[in-house]
Amino acid sequence: MEFEPVIGMEAHAELATKTKVFCGCSTAFGAAPNTQVCPVCLGLPGALPVLNKTAFEYVIRTAIALNCTITEKTVFDRKNYYYPDLPKNYQISQNYACIGYNGWIEINVNGEKKQVGMDNVHLEEDAGKNLHPETGGAESLVDLNRAGIALMEIVSRPDMHSADDALAYMETLKNLLQYLEVSDCKMQEGRLRFEVNISMRRKGEQKLGARAEIKNLNSMRTALKCIEYEIKRQTDILSNGGKLNQETRLWDEASFCTRAMRSKEQAQDYRYFPDPDLVEVHIMPEWQEKIRRQIPELKDAKLARFIADYGLPEYDADILTSSKPLATYFEQCQKFHNNPKSISNWIMTELLRELKCREMEPDDCPVTPRHLACMIKMIDEKTISGKIGKQVFSEMLTTGKMPDVIVMESGMSQILDEKEISAIVEKIISENQDTVESIRAGRDKAMAFLVGQIMRATRGKANPQLVNQILKDKISIK
Numbered sequence: 318m319e320f321e322p323v324i325g326m327e328a329h330a331e332l333a334t335k336t337k338v339f340c341g342c343s344t345a346f347g348a349a350p351n352t353q354v355c356p357v358c359l360g361l362p363g364a365l366p367v368l369n370k371t372a373f374e375y376v377i378r379t380a381i382a383l384n385c386t387i388t389e390k391t392v393f394d395r396k397n398y399y400y401p402d403l404p405k406n407y408q409i410s411q412n413y414a415c416i417g418y419n420g421w422i423e424i425n426v427n428g429e430k431k432q433v434g435m436d437n438v439h440l441e442e443d444a445g446k447n448l449h450p451e452t453g454g455a456e457s458l459v460d461l462n463r464a465g466i467a468l469m470e471i472v473s474r475p476d477m478h479s480a481d482d483a484l485a486y487m488e489t490l491k492n493l494l495q496y497l498e499v500s501d502c503k504m505q506e507g508r509l510r511f512e513v514n515i516s517m518r519r520k521g522e523q524k525l526g527a528r529a530e531i532k533n534l535n536s537m538r539t540a541l542k543c544i545e546y547e548i549k550r551q552t553d554i555l556s557n558g559g560k561l562n563q564e565t566r567l568w569d570e571a572s573f574c575t576r577a578m579r580s581k582e583q584a585q586d587y588r589y590f591p592d593p594d595l596v597e598v599h600i601m602p603e604w605q606e607k608i609r610r611q612i613p614e615l616k617d618a619k620l621a622r623f624i625a626d627y628g629l630p631e632y633d634a635d636i637l638t639s640s641k642p643l644a645t646y647f648e649q650c651q652k653f654h655n656n657p658k659s660i661s662n663w664i665m666t667e668l669l670r671e672l673k674c675r676e677m678e679p680d681d682c683p684v685t686p687r688h689l690a691c692m693i694k695m696i697d698e699k700t701i702s703g704k705i706g707k708q709v710f711s712e713m714l715t716t717g718k719m720p721d722v723i724v725m726e727s728g729m730s731q732i733l734d735e736k737e738i739s740a741i742v743e744k745i746i747s748e749n750q751d752t753v754e755s756i757r758a759g760r761d762k763a764m765a766f767l768v769g770q771i772m773r774a775t776r777g778k779a780n781p782q783l784v785n786q787i788l789k790d791k792i793s794i795k
């Protein structure tokens with residue numbers, strides 16, 4: 318019997334507003350615990366929430382981009398539950414009238430285009446964080462800096478049927494949110510989190526099976542591992558005639574599996590009701606139109622502009638615009654030093670490789686656009702060779718020093734002095750007479766060996782063009 322996975326996803330994105338969604342506290346990441354709080358986000362008696370208009374508009378912007386129908390009259394509801402990181406004992410969310418609903422997004426799964434439906438997009442507030450220090454003590458700590466940060470929830474329809482579908486969806490959605498400038502989507506800082514709903518059904522059947530919901534997956538890699546694990550676990554149980562329960566499960570990174578946490582709660586368990594402290598918000602067509610016009614340049618437009626303005630090949634432009642932060646990085650480099658193709662080459666090779674292996678966003682890289690542009694300028698001005706550039710690049714990555722400082726401190730500047738290079742060339746020629754003879758006899762390929770010897774003798778610092786020129790002259794003159 319063949320089974321097919323049915324996957325839906327919920328994405329939680331913290332919005333890129335400077336202040337929280339119902340108070341004026343800062344949303345900056347990494348502050349000392351409980352220093353970005355006030356009576357509203359601490360849930361003190363009598364404190365009243367005031368809606369952050371920018372956060373609301375960001376959700377409308379996203380809903381428009383996700384082809385959603387926009388609700389005319391929205392309300393906020395209280396989702397009641399008790400947890401130490403939720404000081405009010407309810408979360409302000411939207412249940413009865415979400416900002417957007419019935420949308421779709423196109424994803425590209427290994428070259429095949431598919432549509433994933435959007436059930437709804439709504440605005441809510443984030444909870445705080447419970448910390449469980451590994452000091453051996455019995456106590457846990459609560460940090461409420463995150464409590465009340467604007468959180469956008471995007472709920473997809475269960476339209477995905479493989480781990481590849483899910484990965485394409487996560488990547489496409491993250492890219493879109495970054496392009497819309499509504500969230501920086503830094504998953505390592507928890508600014509974008511995914512939850513997966515997954516069930517199995519017999520191929521061809523329409524009815525959905527009992528689903529498992531896996532919460533708080535903070536990297537795409539984890540989400541993928543978890544989906545693959547669940548497909549196998551559920552298939553095994555069903556193939557052996559077993560039954561599955563609807564439940565919430567947790568991914569256990571240490572033992573590489575999911576574990577049952579609790580049976581899945583239903584909407585009625587939360588006793589939703591409209592929050593009497595907040596008014597209805599009417600989204601008039603003119604307001605929608607104004608927000609639509611504020612949508613920043615998206616990927617396709619940027620790609621076309623990169624080809625037209627910078628003369629880049631489509632291949633390059635496609636990679637550079639594959640994420641908004643990367644495109645911004647490129648354009649910043651270009652402002653410091655005008656050499657689009659060379660900048661593009663360095664970004665596509667060295668930079669992307671490092672970012673990928675460090676799971677880092679371009680704007681967190683110690684090699685800033687200023688660093689990279691300055692280094693490429695030094696190559697263009699022949700202060701260093703491209704080969705030395707690679708050493709400088711890895712030095713910039715570990716020390717964060719500017720390239721000119723690195724080159725000065727380590728004496729990596731290129732040898733451009735012809736006399737100096739000539740002396741070394743002569744020495745290598747005299748040490749390799751056999752090779753020289755074979756070159757004269759027509760074995761051109763042996764040239765590369767001599768060039769290699771010369772570069773080694775100068776620790777890669779000799780200017781390669783000069784080395785080639787001088788070497789050719791000396792061999793044919795002699």
Ligand SMILES: [Zn+2]
Pocket residue numbers: 337340341342353354355356357358359465
């Ligand atoms: Zn506050």
